[in-house]
Amino acid sequence: xxxxxxxxxxxxxxxxxxxxxxxxxxxxxxxxxxxxxxxxxxxxxxxxxxxxxxxxxxxxxxxxxxxxxxxxxxxxxxxxxxxxxxxxxxxxxxxxxxxxxxxxxxxxxxxxxxxxxxxxxxxxxxxxxxxxxxxxxxxxxxxxxxxxxxxxxxxxxxxxxxxxxxxxxxx
Numbered sequence: 636x637x638x639x640x641x642x643x644x645x646x647x648x649x650x651x652x653x654x655x656x657x658x659x660x661x662x663x664x665x666x667x668x669x670x671x672x673x674x675x676x677x678x679x680x681x682x683x684x685x686x687x688x689x690x691x692x693x694x695x696x697x698x699x700x701x702x703x704x705x706x707x708x709x710x711x712x713x714x715x716x717x718x719x720x721x722x723x724x725x726x727x728x729x730x731x732x733x734x735x736x737x738x739x740x741x742x743x744x745x746x747x748x749x750x751x752x753x754x755x756x757x758x759x760x761x762x763x764x765x766x767x768x769x770x771x772x773x774x775x776x777x778x779x780x781x782x783x784x785x786x787x788x789x790x791x792x793x794x795x796x797x798x799x800x801x802x803x804x805x806x
Contacts, residue, residue, distance in 0.1 A: 640680070642683075642685055642687065643676055643679060643680050645687070646676070646679065646685070646691055646695065647676060649691075649692075650691065650692045650695055651672075651676075653692060653769065654672060654675055654676075654692075654695050654696065654699060655668065655672045656768070657696060657699055657764065657765075657768070657769060658671040658672045658675070658699055660764040660768055661699070661700075661703045661760075661761065661764065662703070663753055671699060671702055671703060671706075672699075674702050675695055675698045675699045675702060676695075678698050678702070679694070679695060679698055690775070693771070693775050693778065693779055696765065696769065696771075696779050697778070697779040697780075697781075700761060700779055700780060703757075703761075704757075707757055747802065748798075748802065751797075751798050751801040751802055752764075752798070754801075755794055755797060755798070758780075758790055759790050759791075759793060759794035759797070760794070761780065762776060762780070762787055762790040762791050762794060763791065763794045763798075765779065765780075766791055773787050773788060773791075
């Protein structure tokens, strides 16, 4: 039987990179992502009730979302501003070697996409990141966010509609 520390080591090894990437998407800031990442695994260690056979990655993502939501509530309560301008993610990787001009166009497009995603309301942004980046099914996203599948579908629909409007020049 694995101890709590053994489980956490396995979880960090197997899912640490995905959880950190998700934290970066949510926060848009390396320092905040580092803190959220650490808090996620600390909470998991404290709870010590992770079922290693029942999608532990989803459980860890749910912890990260809850931490993020708690942080947002605290910030809103204190009426502090939240800066998402430094969202530095969604890099395009290509097998072909693009020219300098193509790389510049890709960087500009990715910057625009990152900014458009960052400007989405928090609840829509979470759904977009979980669906497109983490490639989770609607049902699992609903479980992570403690909401219905219909709500997830609705948020995803409105997020896509909003992003499409903001990104029309790249179509």
